[in-house]
Amino acid sequence: MSQRQMQGQPMIILGEDSQRMKDKSAQEHNISAARAVAESVRSTLGPKGMDKMLVSSMGDVTVTNDGVTILSEMDIDNPTASMIVEVAETQEDEAGDGTTSAVAIAGELLKNAEDLLEQDIHPTAIIKGFDMAATQAKDELDDIATEVDPDDEELLKKVAETSMTGKGAELNKELLAQLIVDAVNAVTVEAEDGSVIADLEYLNIETQTGSSAGNSELLEGAVIDKDPVHEEMPTEVDDADVLLVDTAIELDETEVDAQLSVDDPSQLQNFLDKEEEQLKKMVDQIADTGADVVFCQKGIDDMAQH
Template sequence: MAAQPIFILREGSKRTHGSDAQHNNIMAAKAVAEAVRTTLGPKGMDKMLVDSLGDVVITNDGATILKEMDIEHPGAKMIVEVAKTQDAEVGDGTTTAAVLAGELLTKAEDLLESGVHPTVIANGYRLAADQAIKIIDTITISASPEDTETLKKIAATAITGKGAESHKDHLSSLAVKAVTSVAERSEDGKITVDIEDIKVEKRPGGSIKDSEIVDGVIIDKERVHPAMPEVVENAKILLLSVPIELKKTETKAEIKITTPDQMQLFLDQEEAMLKEIVNKVINTGANVVFCQKGIDDLAQYYLTKAGIFAMRRVKKSDMEKLARATGARIITSLDEIEESDLGYAGLVEEKDVTGSRMTFVTGCKDSKATSILLRGGTEHVVEVLDRALEDALRVVGVALEDQKIVVGGGSPEIELSLRLKEYAATLKGREQLAVMKFAESLEVIPHTLAENAGLDPIDMLVELRSQHEKGNKRAGLNVYTGKVEDMYENDVVEPLRVKTQAINAATEAAIMILRIDDVIASAGEKAGQGPGGGPEGPGGEMSEEF
């Protein structure tokens, strides 16, 4: 009898294996890297992303672009993870990490076609990454936490190319001042920075120059009643996570009222109960109340009569920031309030900011909370500035924690590439080939910087290699002049962790994709999709219409 085929997968499932699976995944990952490649560097272009609801995002931030893109291919998703991790860990260098991962896979494909086994390539890449981290440590520059000028340069480098260059000095100053104000130094001298202590409140209208730093918390809300005081000095602050209104019964209840007197008694009883709740708030001695839930209209009247500044529907994140800033506890039961649960602020004030009211809580005791009021011409401008400032805050925080920086402009990548080629020559076996390819991959960063600036990438790479061979370890590409110059003197510096994290994340993702030799997609995929959720077609390539 002829051998019967054995089916182990459900009907409709699709499977690609061997070189086809590797090729598909590599092609998808490369397509994602190519999508963000043109945004790299100060002269990088922007992307306009329109979601299904028609909301528009204009950015050249790698992590934002990849987050907003609706990517389905699992191989491509791994490159998105690289950018997300880079963003979470450092805040900047997301495009660098994605582009580097794509280039590592491109070079690996050359080796696969030459007959080198994926495991050998993976081992070679790991050796190269470990060696790269050791090499880059030798070209770092120490940065003192007290050296605010260097911190401003780091912030300015992160902001450059994000649509805010004309005001980068002002934004850099804001970022450094905000981060240094929330930085905490432990007994052993180690500095930790929690960026969550910095609240950025965006407000379209006005100029970027009008952006300011506030030593306290800004709440984008106004008091519940216009007759309440606008300004409260020496504020005793009560934070409530329970509503100041009557509780509804948890079980279904029915009240039968048969006479008008009973109706009046019912209303009087409701009012008395509400007054009792409000009296509990008044008796705490608080003159400012921030409530996470609702405040009944009648309760608003009683609070106004007592001269209390009250606000309702305050976001949970804002409540937590107020608790940290003022020392108040967030109360979940009105029966258990003590005077020690109240927080303190020197001033609580409601102000008009471009036609809408905002509340400023300042003068807090031992506060580590800082807010930045970010202004800009239009909503999209403010959104772009917010992303740029977010990156600046993160990199300054990382620089304060590590106190180690490197120059930019493709300089570290060229130095690493040259030194890794020397290291490859000391290796025996096929890993040498993988290390050489890793070294070549690093050159994609200066190559792309030159390309995006409209310069000749080959000429620039030759000049960069020449300068580094002469011992100019800080020589990088100045995209404004089109020349190879000392990047430290050009104030292009970034934290060491930006580079080490990018190298590690890109290497790990490339190795993971290389080691996949089988893709099994369950049945029930949408029409027109290939194995693994990617579009069908040559090599499972992604559509370039982003």
């Protein structure tokens, strides 16, 4: 073969572990891989679903029946199987629940697609059929959807309890459902189109090791997971005026080592008094602002704390 003829030939370089599949075998491989991922979470579905124990390469153990958690922990390198994980992640981002159901439905759709492929129906026709079915499903949603009154607390609690059914939080679902409804109502705002939405940016969940879910409580305000720098400082403040300080509440140290020579103890005491006076001036300036709570990004001198 001449050099000119060789230039017209495509050259494909594959790694040692690479496999090349095409046509029907590629379709079957991709569908089976995606269905295997869907099957892995199917047994967690429903009130009688079972938890999965996941062990990472580092030895960390996770026990969960949450679809998106299970899939995100799995080591998947098949592109089609990875798209199933994206289905779960999208469902989690948009609705916050139903990830396992979404993945299970996707797996069944692929199973049906495989049956159609075996009947020599072209993939493009199958895709068009799925698209028509999705459009029809959206049209049916308005007919089967139930309108929820934001003031109907009992219905909202049932919705919250339903999402906890079959999960570890189910033991405390009545308490947690009430907390959820109270929290959502606290951050509910009216949108421009008149609809009522919950702005979840104003909600934050803090977990504490050593207590059960039954000890959960809803706190209105801000929770800072830090200890006060002095034991005499309060841990709870109502109607606080907060001051944020981005400079140290301590004296600047010299950039070079310095030595002081003193002739008698009074000179040393005078030096210490000057330091204390400077610190007291800084503290007085903070106190004059009227702040009840001070957050400092940098260091706070022990004397200033006192």
